Amino acid sequence: MMTLAFGLFYIGLFVMAIAAVVAGVFALAAWAMMRGVTEGRGGFIRRAVLLPFLSAAWIGAVTFAHLSVTLPDDSRDALRIALPNGYAFTVEEGADKGNVSGPDGRILVIDLRRLQVAGDRVFGTRFLANEMVRLRELYPKGLSGTHMILDTRAGSEVWLEERAFEARARALGATPALRPIADLRQDARPAVSNWPALAIAFGVPLVALALLVRRGIRLRRSAGARAPQPA
Numbered sequence: 001m002m003t004l005a006f007g008l009f010y011i012g013l014f015v016m017a018i019a020a021v022v023a024g025v026f027a028l029a030a031w032a033m034m035r036g037v038t039e040g041r042g043g044f045i046r047r048a049v050l051l052p053f054l055s056a057a058w059i060g061a062v063t064f065a066h067l068s069v070t071l072p073d074d075s076r077d078a079l080r081i082a083l084p085n086g087y088a089f090t091v092e093e094g095a096d097k098g099n100v101s102g103p104d105g106r107i108l109v110i111d112l113r114r115l116q117v118a119g120d121r122v123f124g125t126r127f128l129a130n131e132m133v134r135l136r137e138l139y140p141k142g143l144s145g146t147h148m149i150l151d152t153r154a155g156s157e158v159w160l161e162e163r164a165f166e167a168r169a170r171a172l173g174a175t176p177a178l179r180p181i182a183d184l185r186q187d188a189r190p191a192v193s194n195w196p197a198l199a200i201a202f203g204v205p206l207v208a209l210a211l212l213v214r215r216g217i218r219l220r221r222s223a224g225a226r227a228p229q230p231a
Helices: 002-033 041-072 129-138 162-171 179-187 194-226
Strands: 079-082 090-093 099-100 107-112 112-118 123-125 147-151 158-162
Touching: 002 041, 002 194, 041 194, 079 179, 090 179, 107 123, 107 147, 112 179, 123 162, 147 162, 158 162
Parallel strands: none
Antiparallel strands: 079 090, 090 099, 099 107, 112 123, 123 147, 147 158
16 A cells, blocks of 8 residues: 555656646636636636646545555455355455365365365465466476365365376366465455546546636626627
């Protein structure tokens, strides 16, 4: 979350710089629109200058609120995934590895970092993908016992070397696609659509701009109505 906050801070500075340029353009447009208008002219120009800055702040606030809901944070909440036949995979809060427990709640397999479920079988490993790359370099012939296949129907588990595991998984009709805990947490988070956030973020500034333009038109019409008519 801290990385996200710093990133948004620098992005905010860039956006505010753009808002300053847009504010200058709006000021010139408002000044041209208010030529010959005296009453309400100053307030209209001030609103035109402030609108880009307020809009940028509004869009940034809505975007940050939306990202705080949709992106995973550093707290790493606890996770529980129901597995076939009463088994379960649980991860404690703040942990990056989890355990498989049986229908009776007894822990059977510990410290899994990647997981996959296919039918009645659970596939897993205690190693992340980058860790397996280093292990392949250290043990070119393979390291036994790195990957697990758990048959929840029979209640049996077997640990295999990576290549043997992949061959066994394919023989069982499953394509090996182990997913890390971070991806599983992301799946467990509620899906949040981007469209409402975009509508709120950009809709409010557009409505404010439309209201400002309408006020400018009214000021011009009012000034024209008060102007002395030629004899």
